[in-house]
Amino acid sequence: MKIRYQNTQLWNECALVSIWNACRYWGLDYPVMGTKEYRLSCVEACAINGGAIGVSKQFRKYGIARVYGRYAFGWVKWNLPVEFSVFCHMGYHSVLAVDVRDDRVLLANYARDMTYWLDWDRLCGISNGRCRPAQFRKGIE
Numbered sequence: 001m002k003i004r005y006q007n008t009q010l011w012n013e014c015a016l017v018s019i020w021n022a023c024r025y026w027g028l029d030y031p032v033m034g035t036k037e038y039r040l041s042c043v044e045a046c047a048i049n050g051g052a053i054g055v056s057k058q059f060r061k062y063g064i065a066r067v068y069g070r071y072a073f074g075w076v077k078w079n080l081p082v083e084f085s086v087f088c089h090m091g092y093h094s095v096l097a098v099d100v101r102d103d104r105v106l107l108a109n110y111a112r113d114m115t116y117w118l119d120w121d122r123l124c125g126i127s128n129g130r131c132r133p134a135q136f137r138k139g140i141e
Contacts, residue, residue: 015047
């Protein structure tokens with residue numbers, strides 16, 4: 001079954017979208033864009049008028065644990081889904097790697113309205129080297 005990932009945002013909730021896309025990956029519940037629950041989650045995380053800085057409640061709510069890793073293709077391949085902080089035209093942005101094939105990574109919330117295959121070297125080149133990639137693991141430790 002093909003998973004439909006969220007690849008667009010209403011405000012500045014990219015970090016939340018990565019969490020919710022991890023929920024999709026693991027088959028967990030998640031808020032639907034445009035609903036009251038979605039907006040309230042964005043308000044709680046301060047993602048309406050600025051970058052989402054309060055995401056810890058969402059991790060707890062959906063039972064997702066963040067485990068930091070390293071910039072190694074093999075590590076990413078065996079620890080999907082993995083969040084990356086990438087630099088784009090609007091600053092830093094959270095994307096979620098949901099699959100790997102050859103030397104490419106399939107990213108959710110990187111390209112508008114679609115998942116996107118990006119070369120591993122290119123992903124490393126646009127990633128924030130001061131922020132390690134993080135596995136979003138099902139089940140809080």
